[in-house]
Amino acid sequence: MTASSLSLPNASHSPWIRRWSDGTAPRLRLICLPHAGGSAGFYRPWAALLPPEVELLAIQYPGREDRYEDPATASMDELVTALADVLSPLLDRPYALFGHSMGSAVAWELAHELNGRGAPAPRRLFVSGRAAPGTAVVGDVHRQDDDVLCAELRRLGGTSSEVLDDPGLRALVLGTVRDDYRLIETYRPSVRPRLDCPVHVLTGSEDPELGQERISERAGGWADLTTARTEVRTFPGDHFYLTPRRREVVATVLRRMDPSLTTGGHMWPSTP
Structure with missing residues (x-):
């Protein structure tokens, strides 16, 4: 697939959102939240692996790439409030949230913020590479x-x-x-009611942040945060298993969003 086969990101809509779409009206949306230090571009290769029915919305935090001069977000509350503001108009069809590492905590907080506003709930919550809020180990790396x-x-x-x-x-x-790191290490989650959407926990088998010992403890604590089913999927690799296992990760997400997306002879372009 060539770079020209996908449209340029629609930055005019919002500085927070990057979209790589061929113009087809989507049936579902997948909202992806990056890790600490990460950017929306981390998810760009996913666009080539998604069927036309699914639109990828990748979040661009301030302070990186084309938002390098934008001031960093001071707190989780500030970040989630801004995201809910820009995403609320785009929840006119079923959607899922996917967050990796710090992004998994952002996704969980975002689900609660949207729920508090009376917005539609996510169909699925995909959390990757981090234990649940309130159980994740918090350090002070940002002070070092x-x-x-x-x-x-x-x-x-x-x-x-x-x-x-x-x-x-x-x-x-x-x-x-x-x-x-300052944002996620100073973040202290509030006690909240359980979500009612399924939670899918993804991890690398050699991830130092969420190893097999921790994931066995009620799915890294995520099972205690929803009334629905919690599922764990482990992929070979370290904390950034998502890059070499991109095709498998995206296929897993699609299958959980809607099984019909990975059946019926669908064939999608691939990237290295």
Whole structure:
């Protein structure tokens, strides 16, 4: 698939949302929330693996890529309120939320914020690479020096050594990462009623953040946050298993959103 076969992101709609669509009216929407230091572009390759019935809405947090000059969000509440404001008009059809690492906590908070506004609930909540809010281990990496922050990024993977070894690039990356770590490490979830949508927990088999020992404890705590079914799917890989296992992850998401999306002879383009 060539870059021209997908339309450019519709940035005019909102600085918070990136869309890569061929113009087909979607039946479902998949709203994806990035990890700490991540951007909407992390999910762009997913667009080529989705059928026309599903529109990808990738969230662009401030302080990165084309929003580099926008001030970082100060708190989880501020972030979720802004997201609910821009997403509410787009919930006119069934949707699912997918969050990786920090994004999983954002997705959970967003589901509650939308519920409090009387908006439609997500059909599914997909949470990846992090234990449930209130049970996830909270550190103080954002208070440490650059060497400690770099060591944390190397531990998790997902950031190339070329970037971390280049002083200029490292400075650009670490500012955003530190802001995101500050947000998630100072976040303290409120006690909330359980959601009523199914929760799907995805993890890498070698993920240092959510290993097999922790995932066995009621799906990393996620099972206690919904009245519906909780399912766990483990993929080979580390914290960023999503990149090498992209095709399998997207197929899993589609199957859980609507089984008809992966049956009936559908064939979708692929990316490396």
